[in-house]
């Protein structure tokens with residue numbers, strides 16, 4: 226048996242979400258293509274940033290009384306992803322807060338400057354972030370390979 230309560234508990238798709246959030250705006254797209262473009266933009270922005278679709282829409286609604294474009298959705302999602310990252314620890318005297326330490330290595334016939342992550346908390350935090358990004362990129366690549 227299906228009633229109104231069941232409908233409310235169904236998982237809302239990107240189309241339903243953008244419609245609920247912005248269909249009353251003066252610049253709401255008049256065409257089906259416009260709506261679909263917006264819904265796809267929302268899905269893309271959410272997938273790329275890891276921020277939930279309804280959270281992106283809620284932020285857009287706070288920022289403006291107008292319906293966002295898919296460009297706006299992507300921009301807002303990226304900003305939210307940056308904000309949600311843990312704060313970087315501060316650096317030390319060696320790296321002067323950069324998290325990078327430069328060192329010289331003798332490679333015949335030259336002394337060459339290199340940079341490596343500093344051994345302080347900031348340098349190690351940056352190294353961990355870089356590893357995490359690489360692992361995530363590799364995982365996405367694998368997921369694409371399997372679904373193709």
Ligand SMILES: [Zn+2]
Pocket residue numbers: 316317318319320321322324325343344345346347348
């Ligand atoms: Zn340091």
